[in-house]
Every structure is written in structure tokens, then in C-alpha cells.
Amino acid sequence: xxxxxxxxxxxxxxxxxxxxxxxxxxxxxxxxxxxxxxxxxxxxxxxxxxxxxxxxxxxxxxxxxxxxxxxxxxxxxxxxxxxxxxxxxxxxxxxxxxxxxxxxxxxxxxxxxxxxxxxxxxxxxxxxxxxxxxxxxxxxxxxx
Amino acid sequence: xxxxxxxxxxxxxxxxxxxxxxxxxxxxxxxxxxxxxxxxxxxxxxxxxxxxxxxxxxxxxxxxxxxxxxxxxxxxxxxxxxxxxxxxxxxxxxxxxxxxxxxxxxxxxxxxxxxxxxxxxxxxxxxxxxxxxxx
Numbered sequence: 001x002x003x004x005x006x007x008x009x010x011x012x013x014x015x016x017x018x019x020x021x022x023x024x025x026x027x028x029x030x031x032x033x034x035x036x037x038x039x040x041x042x043x044x045x046x047x048x049x050x051x052x053x054x055x056x057x058x059x060x061x062x063x064x065x066x067x068x069x070x071x072x073x074x075x076x077x078x079x080x081x082x083x084x085x086x087x088x089x090x091x092x093x094x095x096x097x098x099x100x101x102x103x104x105x106x107x108x109x110x111x112x113x114x115x116x117x118x119x120x121x122x123x124x125x126x127x128x129x130x131x132x133x134x135x136x137x138x139x140x141x142x143x144x
Numbered sequence: 145x146x147x148x149x150x151x152x153x154x155x156x157x158x159x160x161x162x163x164x165x166x167x168x169x170x171x172x173x174x175x176x177x178x179x180x181x182x183x184x185x186x187x188x189x190x191x192x193x194x195x196x197x198x199x200x201x202x203x204x205x206x207x208x209x210x211x212x213x214x215x216x217x218x219x220x221x222x223x224x225x226x227x228x229x230x231x232x233x234x235x236x237x238x239x240x241x242x243x244x245x246x247x248x249x250x251x252x253x254x255x256x257x258x259x260x261x262x263x264x265x266x267x268x269x270x271x272x273x274x275x276x277x278x279x
Binding site: 137 | 166168172176183206257261262265
């Protein structure tokens with residue numbers, strides 16, 4: 001099964017969605033960018049995932065039919081974010097609830113947009129778009 | 145007197161309510177595509193408010209007391225990209241309209257996913273708010 005980090009976009013001048021079973025060391029960004037990337041993932045963990053775990057009700061919205069992330073989604077998303085931090089994966093643009101109990105990490109580089117999604121029941125999926133067209137949709141293995 | 149049934153002109157602005165979790169001005173000028181994801185009640189399309197009938201502040205009003213941002217779209221831009229927006233006035237809300245290509249049932253299709261991203265990344269002209277502002 002394709003390594004998750006190997007599938008995430010890079011911030012090279014010509015963004016490329018990597019495919020193939022690259023090892024995680026091979027995906028690590030140069031030192032300074034790696035530090036920034038780790039910081040971004042830690043920020044996602046501290047300011048979003050941990051906070052949502054403590055107060056999921058803040059994300060529910062009955063008026064808009066929005067369901068807060070489930071405990072399993074928060075746990076799996078947190079495990080994924082810690083792995084991403086430790087391996088200096090490309091940093092997310094944002095981490096957001098999906099309104100149906102899940103969580104998404106969104107990344108963008110040029111014409112490529114990716115959404116790393118954890119469903120409310122813990123299923124992982126990576127969606128890749130180029131020029132706003134869905135070009136691939138891949139299930140991913142759970143971490144942890 | 146207009147009752148909300150007249151067709152939506154290409155140059156009419158549309159407002160989409162965006163919960164705070166899906167937009168952060170410090171992070172990015174664009175909202176998450178999830179701001180345009182159909183919800184369970186979106187049987188015939190996702191809701192927007194017509195600029196002819198509402199201000200952005202009015203479009204954000206809700207019963208929950210929460211603050212929302214408002215994404216601004218232009219009807220003609222949606223049509224250029226393969227979507228439509230149709231007037232669907234409701235009791236007490238003549239400015240209600242819908243984007244029929246985005247329904248709950250079809251939300252996971254590649255086309256729908258692409259439209260959500262297009263709305264967020266390219267067609268959203270600006271994001272206003274939050275409304276009401278934090279005191």
C-alpha cells in the first residue's frame with residue numbers, strides 16, 4: 001500500500017503528487033523547511049485537534065446540519081498529524097471538520113490541491129485535484 | 145413587487161454562509177471547499193442568498209447565535225463553469241436560491257467534489273465578516 005507521506009504534494013516549483021512507495025526519510029524536506037513543516041503540523045495538533053477533542057460541541061451546528069468530529073476521527077487524525085510532524089511531510093494549509101463527523105487536512109501547491117480525509121468512522125482517504133478536477137481518490141492505511 | 149421568483153441575472157451577487165471553522169483570514173484568503181459541501185437537508189441543491197434581497201450581514205443571520213463569514217459569489221461566474229443558480233424563494237425568505245448541481249445525494253461524485261473546490265478556490269470573490277462581529 002502506498003506510503004501516505006509519499007503521496008502528499010511537495011512544494012517544488014512544479015508541484016508533483018508523488019506516487020510509488022517512497023520511504024519516509026526520502027520524503028523529508030530540507031532542514032529549514034522541515035522545521036517549519038513540523039511546526040505547522042504541531043500547530044494543527046495543539047490548536048485544533050486537541051481543542052476539538054476537549055470541546056467537540058463547538059463544531060456542531062444544528063442550524064446547518066453540521067456534526068462535530070467523532071472521537072475516533074479525532075484520534076486517527078491526531079495519530080496521522082503526529083506521524084506527519086515526525087516525518088516532516090508537506091505542511092497542511094488548514095485542518096477542518098467535514099461536518100459529518102470527520103476531519104480533513106487540506107494542502108495546496110500551485111494547481112494541485114489535496115484533501116487528506118478521516119471519516120467519522122475512521123476511514124482514511126486522499127483526494128487529489130488538479131485545476132479543480134478530481135484526478136485520484138485513494139484509500140490509505142490507518143496509522144498507529 | 146419582486147417575490148423572489150424572477151430569474152437570477154448573471155451579474156447578481158450571491159452570499160453563502162460559512163461557519164468559522166472553514167475560514168481563517170490569517171491562513172488563507174479563500175475558504176475551505178467544505179464550505180460548499182452539501183448537507184443532509186440539501187436535497188435539491190446547496191443554499192445561497194441573493195444579493196438583490198439581502199445584505200451580507202442579513203445572509204449570515206441565524207437562530208443559533210453563532211457568528212458566520214459570508215462568501216461572495218457572482219451568478220454568471222458559476223454558469224461559466226457549468227453550474228447554475230436558481231431562485232427558490234421560501235416562506236419569509238424571498239432571496240433564497242440554490243445551486244442544483246450540489247445535492248447531498250451526489251456530494252461524493254467527482255463532479256460535485258470539483259465544483260466545491262472551484263467555488264472555494266476560484267469563484268469566491270471575497271469573504272466578509274464575521275457577522276455578527278465579536279463584541
